[in-house]
Amino acid sequence: MSDDASAHVLVPVGESPTLRNTVAYAVQTARDRAAETGETATVHFVYPAVWRVVEQTRAEKFERAQELLDRVELWAEEDVGDGDGADSQPAATVNIETAVVGDEEYLFSPADFARVIVAYANEHGIDRVVVDPEYQPGGNAPMLRPLEFELAKSELSVEEAPVERPARRSALVGRESLAQYLVVFGASYLFYLTLGGFSGTFDLVTGAISAGVVSLVLGQIALKGRPAFRELPGKVGRFLLYAPYLLWEIAKANVTLAYVILHPRLPIDPEMVQFKAAVWDDLPATTLANSITLTPGTLTVEVSQREFYIHSLTGGARDDLLDGALERAVRFVFYGRAAARIPSPRERDANRAAADRRQITDTDTDPAVTRREGDR
Structure with missing residues (x-):
């Protein structure tokens, strides 16, 4: 690790009782390193997003994240200023940067959070991460595998801030939960x-x-975090509309599957289907996966982040799945009418393919050749 690189530090941030001390520790170590090398150090405080693209409270959560980053930046600037004239050591230059990362992705597991943090570090030439010991990127829900474990798989140097943790209370149910x-x-x-x-x-x-x-x-x-009670009645009402719709889809699929089974030629065409569903959060993804499994002819084999792996028994079942009726209904339940208008998996694949073709066409066009042709 070079001296210049080690003067730059990345700190993932979220609400925690030890955040203030972690900020002070990260700034102190960066300042000490900058004083030794004579280089300018930078401490990057990044907030991994825990909201989804179509989430109704996305703007509100983004604003809270920015408020936390503003608070962290003020703390860091105070710590930088406190050390400028300390002892006879020359003043070290430390810059503070803040950013929200992963706000356009579905971050679920520690590996997801580590991935966006590592990507940010690589983009900004950072090779050292200081982790708040009380930081929980998923909110109140504890992660079975700590974030440090996933970050350690990368080439980054990972250090847990040596700050004093608050005493654990034995209360069975806290105010937050x-x-x-x-x-x-x-x-x-x-x-x-x-x-x-x-x-x-x-x-x-x-x-x-x-x-x-x-x-x-x-x-x-x-549940992750506090439930939004204001949204709960609307979700329950939309779910009451969804239940008979799902029963109708199950009944139709039963009739279709019975026809296939009783047909003399048994016209089955089993195949695995993979698609990225436009659903976010654990409960919507679970609802969609179970709805697909309850519908005869399709079986959810695995769900990884937003990637769904479905076994389909017939071509008609695959067509219905890719047409996105169930996915659209689940989005309606959890995100409202606006989210139901998102294109189906088939339409999203078509749009993506068209975009790829346009990109290839643009790449194949040589501006120099075009200019020469115009000069003739």
Whole structure:
């Protein structure tokens, strides 16, 4: 690692109790390194986005991210100023840069967050990352594999800021996660009573116990961050419209599949289909994957980020899948009417292919040849 490169630091940021001390540590180490080498150091604070392209609260979350970055920049400038005249050491020049990364992508796993962070570091010639020990890029939901593990797979030098962590509280449910527990409890309780009935005290009591266990175990895993209660009634209403639509699609697929099975020639054409779905967040992706599986003739084999791998039994099932009716309906449930108008997977592939052809045509056109032809 060269002295010049090591003076530049990247720090992923998000709301955490140790963020302020992490900022101070990153600025201090960059300033010390710049003083040793006589070079200008730069500390890059990047905020990996946790929202989606069509999310209704995207603008609000982006504004909150910018506010956090502005706050971090003020802290960093204070730390740079505090050290300018320290002892007899010459003043070191430290620049502060902030940016939001990954706002046009679907960031789900630690590998996704690491990928956009590494891409930013490579773009700006950074080879050192300082990680806040309390930083959770997914929000309140803890990641099973830490971000540092994924970053360590790259060529970057990864260091956890040696700052004091706050004492862990033993409270079972904190103020931040209470809304998550209540939503999971309510949904589990309603689902239990719907299956078991609302008839007696036994159902009410056992349902409450079961929902309580589910919410305690899955309260912070089932949801990321605080649920948006203002959007909940609209989503529930749209889901009530979606349920009969899904049942109708299942019924139609059953009839089609029965015809194929009873046909003397058994006209099946099994094939794997891969497409990138225009859905974001865990719950919409899960809803779409389960809806595809519930529809006879198609089976969701794997979902990786937004990539869906579907086994289709007939050509008609593939056509229906790529026409995007189910995908459009799921977007309507979770994102509203505007998101339902996004092109289908088939249309997106056609648009992408047309764009590629235009790019190839533009590349093959030689401006010098065009000028010579015009001179004749």
